[in-house]
Amino acid sequence: MKKTSLKDIAQKAGVSTALVSYVLNGKEKETRVGEAIAKKIREIAKELNYQPNHLAKSLRSGKTHTIGLIIADISNPFFANIARVVEDEAKRNGYTVIIGSCDENADKSWDMINVLINRQVDGFIIVSCEGSENQVKYLKERNIPFVLLDRHFPDIQTDFVATNNYKASYDAGLHLIRGGYEKIGLMAYKSNMYHMEERIRGYKHALADNGIEFQKSWLKEVKFDAMEREVKVAIDEIMKSEHRVEAIIFATYGLAINGLKYFNELKVKVPSDLAIVSFGQAEVFDLYYCPITFMRQPLENLGKTAVEYLLKNLKNPEEGMKQILMEARLIPRESSKAKSEWLVK
Amino acid sequence: MKKTSLKDIAQKAGVSTALVSYVLNGKEKETRVGEAIAKKIREIAKELNYQPNHLAKSLRSGKTHTIGLIIADISNPFFANIARVVEDEAKRNGYTVIIGSCDENADKSWDMINVLINRQVDGFIIVSCEGSENQVKYLKERNIPFVLLDRHFPDIQTDFVATNNYKASYDAGLHLIRGGYEKIGLMAYKSNMYHMEERIRGYKHALADNGIEFQKSWLKEVKFDAMEREVKVAIDEIMKSEHRVEAIIFATYGLAINGLKYFNELKVKVPSDLAIVSFGQAEVFDLYYCPITFMRQPLENLGKTAVEYLLKNLKNPEEGMKQILMEARLIPRESSKAKSEWLVK
Numbered sequence: 001m002k003k004t005s006l007k008d009i010a011q012k013a014g015v016s017t018a019l020v021s022y023v024l025n026g027k028e029k030e031t032r033v034g035e036a037i038a039k040k041i042r043e044i045a046k047e048l049n050y051q052p053n054h055l056a057k058s059l060r061s062g063k064t065h066t067i068g069l070i071i072a073d074i075s076n077p078f079f080a081n082i083a084r085v086v087e088d089e090a091k092r093n094g095y096t097v098i099i100g101s102c103d104e105n106a107d108k109s110w111d112m113i114n115v116l117i118n119r120q121v122d123g124f125i126i127v128s129c130e131g132s133e134n135q136v137k138y139l140k141e142r143n144i145p146f147v148l149l150d151r152h153f154p155d156i157q158t159d160f161v162a163t164n165n166y167k168a169s170y171d172a173g174l175h176l177i178r179g180g181y182e183k184i185g186l187m188a189y190k191s192n193m194y195h196m197e198e199r200i201r202g203y204k205h206a207l208a209d210n211g212i213e214f215q216k217s218w219l220k221e222v223k224f225d226a227m228e229r230e231v232k233v234a235i236d237e238i239m240k241s242e243h244r245v246e247a248i249i250f251a252t253y254g255l256a257i258n259g260l261k262y263f264n265e266l267k268v269k270v271p272s273d274l275a276i277v278s279f280g281q282a283e284v285f286d287l288y289y290c291p292i293t294f295m296r297q298p299l300e301n302l303g304k305t306a307v308e309y310l311l312k313n314l315k316n317p318e319e320g321m322k323q324i325l326m327e328a329r330l331i332p333r334e335s336s337k338a339k340s341e342w343l344v345k
Numbered sequence: 346m347k348k349t350s351l352k353d354i355a356q357k358a359g360v361s362t363a364l365v366s367y368v369l370n371g372k373e374k375e376t377r378v379g380e381a382i383a384k385k386i387r388e389i390a391k392e393l394n395y396q397p398n399h400l401a402k403s404l405r406s407g408k409t410h411t412i413g414l415i416i417a418d419i420s421n422p423f424f425a426n427i428a429r430v431v432e433d434e435a436k437r438n439g440y441t442v443i444i445g446s447c448d449e450n451a452d453k454s455w456d457m458i459n460v461l462i463n464r465q466v467d468g469f470i471i472v473s474c475e476g477s478e479n480q481v482k483y484l485k486e487r488n489i490p491f492v493l494l495d496r497h498f499p500d501i502q503t504d505f506v507a508t509n510n511y512k513a514s515y516d517a518g519l520h521l522i523r524g525g526y527e528k529i530g531l532m533a534y535k536s537n538m539y540h541m542e543e544r545i546r547g548y549k550h551a552l553a554d555n556g557i558e559f560q561k562s563w564l565k566e567v568k569f570d571a572m573e574r575e576v577k578v579a580i581d582e583i584m585k586s587e588h589r590v591e592a593i594i595f596a597t598y599g600l601a602i603n604g605l606k607y608f609n610e611l612k613v614k615v616p617s618d619l620a621i622v623s624f625g626q627a628e629v630f631d632l633y634y635c636p637i638t639f640m641r642q643p644l645e646n647l648g649k650t651a652v653e654y655l656l657k658n659l660k661n662p663e664e665g666m667k668q669i670l671m672e673a674r675l676i677p678r679e680s681s682k683a684k685s686e687w688l689v690k
Contacts (some may be wrong), residue, residue: 049479066460074432074444080425087419087446091453096460099419099444101432108436115411115441119464134394257628264632283602283627287609289634 004207006047012044013037024050046289067097067310068116070109070126072151075102078299079127082150085303086125093311095122103332105225106131117144122314124304125149130193145313147322149306150297151195159313160323161306165198165203168295169249169326173206173275175293175330176247179274182212182338184247185238185344187231187255199251199279215243222255231258235266246275246337253280260288272342279328291333298326349393351550357389358382369395382666398571412655413461415454417472419446419495422627423598423644427495430648438656440467449569451476451645462489465476467659472653475538490658492649492667496540504658504667506651510543511550513673517622518551520638520675521592525684526556526620530583530590532576532600535566544596544624559631560588567600576603582609591620591683596624605633616688621680624673636678645669 002153006024010017019033023041071079089096098121100112109132113124123145127326128136136156139146152160169186176184186203189196200219207214220238222230238245250256256278270290277293280287285292309322351369364378368386412435416424432442443466445457454477458469469488473481481501484491497505514531521529531548532687534541545564552559565583567575581590584588597648601623613619615635622638623630654667 007533048485066464073431074419074425075422077422077425080419080422083446084420084448087448096456097445098460098464099446100442101428101444103429103432109442111361115443119443120412257632260626260632281605282629284629284632287602287605287629287634288632 004045004050006050008048009041009044009050011203012048015041015042020045027155028246062139063122063314064120065095066119066121067095067307068101068113068121068170069097069099069125070112070116070124071099072104072127072129073254074099076253076280077152078280078297082127082299082303085300086149086307089109089307091103092152093307095307095311102129104129106135106182113139121220123147123310125310127151128193129154130191143317145310145317147306147313150302151193152323154194154218157321159309160322161309162195162326163297163302163328164325165328166202167201168297168330169202169251171202171328171330172249172279172295173203174210174225175332176208176249176277176336177210177212177273178334178338179247179275179334181247183215183247184212184244185218185220185248186250186251187220187222187234187248187259189255190223196251203249214225217241217243218245225252228258231255232262235259235262237266239266244336246339247271248274250276250278250280253278253282256280257282257284260284260292270335271337272341275337277330285333288335292334293333293336294331295328296331297328349390349395351395353393354386354395357393360386360388365390370586385579408467408659410440410463411464412652413458413464413466413469414442414444414577415447415457415461415469415471416444416446417474419444420627421598423625423642424495427472427644427648428514430492430645431652434649434652438652440656442650445649448476449474451480455480458484461681465658468492468655470655472496472636473498473538474520485521487543488662490662492653492654492658493650495647496538497668502666504654506654506669507540507648507671508642508673509670510540510673511547513624513642514544514547514596515551515567516547516675517624517640518548519555519596520677521622521681522551522555522557523683524620524681526561526590526592526681528560528592529557530593531596532565532567532579532593532604533596534600535568542597548594562588563587563590569599572599573603576600577607580604580607584613589683592616593619593621595621595625596621598627600601600624601625601637602627602629605629613678617681620682622675624668630678633680635680638678638681640673641676642673642690647670656665 006017006020010020016075020041023038024045069086071083073079083099090097100113102109106129107127113135125147127149128151133153148158148160152162188200204214220234222234250259270276279295281296283295285294312319349363351365355365365386368383369390392645414428414431416428418424427445435442445452447457451474454474470492472494473496478498493503493505494508497507533545549559565579567579595604615621624640626639626641630639655666
């Protein structure tokens with residue numbers, strides 16, 4: 001099958017190649033071509049299955065209209081869904097999104113960024129992984145436009161769109177305290193990523209502000225790479241300790257899933273044996289036998305704003321820094337019902 | 346930050362630039378350089394944060410060592426997980442994967458394929474969407490290496506790696522029949538994709554082979570784009586009809602999720618009001634109050650084999666067609682327990 005050229009379309013429509021080019025590049029208004037002709041040209045292009053040569057076009061314009069999206073873990077539904085939002089929003093603005101996943105691994109992230117730079121994306125939206133500060137600095141110093149999404153580095157001045165994780169975690173703790181729980185644990189990743197530190201900080205402050213003395217054994221930090229095993233060990237420890245918790249906050253979706261599976265194995269009853277609040281969001285929180293209270297992050301808004309910021313950068317690189325922290329909202333469900341509600345039963 | 350060059354590394358290591366190039370391109374054996382020197386060069390490269398210029402490299406070799414993966418829907422965990430498998434397997438073989446999602450939309454799929462061809466991927470792994478036959482033909486005629494994954498077109502001769510959907514659906518039906526269910530429904534997508542047709546065909550044959558007369562009202566086909574609403578309508582119809590089903594097979598993960606949510610709303614009890622078997626796989630099937638029986642597709646094996654086939658094609662384009670249908674395995678859970686088990690209670 002020969003690739004359809006502008007000439008083929010021009011011949012069939014009985015117009016000049018230049019005119020076809022104007023119409024298909026959306027510039028028909030400049031030439032004041034009638035809408036009937038423009039429509040005819042577009043129909044013929046579709047009929048002949050015309051495919052614009054993006055590379056040739058981008059070599060002329062210096063723009064590829066392509067965004068590179070690096071996500072930390074494609075198998076986490078939060079990121080898969082945010083990728084979908086970014087794609088839709090980019091599409092609405094005439095951009096295509098190419099996705100690379102780095103499995104929370106800084107080396108892979110370097111690879112992906114390089115592969116995509118070499119493939120001439122106009123800019124990046126990046127969900128950073130641990131240890132990738134040098135990559136962010138590298139992009140900055142080369143003046144490659146990018147926006148950090150969901151995670152950012154407080155010591156590097158960049159554009160970012162993220163959730164206020166300190167506040168979200170504080171709110172999760174406060175919600176449990178108001179429900180009558182006092183011994184509250186937090187399961188988080190062993191990580192020096194800022195968003196994780198903020199979740200830990202918010203949790204501790206919620207306890208402190210309400211006169212609850214934080215116990216070291218309540219905070220469990222597990223490795224992302226060994227999550228399945230370490231979550232079990234952590235839960236075993238939590239359940240046996242002398243300060244056994246009555247409630248637990250999961251700092252991520254992955255931790256929650258592994259935790260819930262193990263609770264089922266142990267026949268732990270939620271919330272009477274253990275109340276739960278989780279970060280992340282997924283179908284499973286709705287459909288669990290005891291629906292899970294979670295911090296709803298503004299997924300749509302995060303994704304859309306990241307695209308908006310990046311496109312603004314592309315249009316006007318001199319525009320100032322754009323940074324926003326959005327609020328998560330606690331969605332209360334059965335899993336963290338106030339003690340008074342289930343104690344009477 | 347200046348980009349580190351081979352020369353920088355050579356100077357620091359006190360060797361020639363050519364030698365550095367050999368070592369970093371994995372050709373040190375050809376020059377019989379000692380392992381100590383090779384190790385030193387690699388360490389310095391790492392220390393100086395050397396980033397190979399993939400594009401320059403690929404212009405010399407004609408290969409980019411990049412695979413384009415087009416998936417039908419990134420927000421479906423089956424595809425997100427298979428993407429992860431493809432990435433890991435590609436990585437093991439020295440390839441990077443660039444992902445594009447097409448939201449079950451043929452136009453978007455065309456866009457993605459073009460964008461990635463223009464970015465010089467060596468080949469494609471594609472989860473096709475409806476109406477994309479012309480794209481597959483286009484790739485074939487241009488001799489662009491590709492493998493279809495999970496879905497294929499029986500009328501176009503291509504390499505493919507897929508599940509035996511007819512057999513899987515037949516087995517799902519048979520399992521329910523053996524459990525004492527006779528009125529069995531199927532909820533599928535309204536689609537002329539072969540994998541969907543095969544799931545319908547397998548279901549019907551399972552009924553016929555066991556002397557059960559198929560009722561038109563048992564088969565519900567809903568549009569992907571309007572799934573949430575149409576699943577509810579379909580369930581309302583199914584539950585009210587005179588041939589009300591006792592069991593239902595969901596042909597996809599998305600249908601199952603929407604169905605389960607609505608069953609919760611209606612307070613339908615699984616399996617006593619309605620038994621369930623589903624395609625797809627996800628955490629939610631484990632964690633639902635009544636764990637869901639599902640057809641486990643060989644996700645790992647599908648992803649790995651797709652990479653294997655593609656790499657074989659890249660090495661030897663003249664090699665014959667490679668096609669495989671893999672078996673899904675039914676994982677029996679509470680949701681389709683034999684009637685005899687719960688009737689006695």
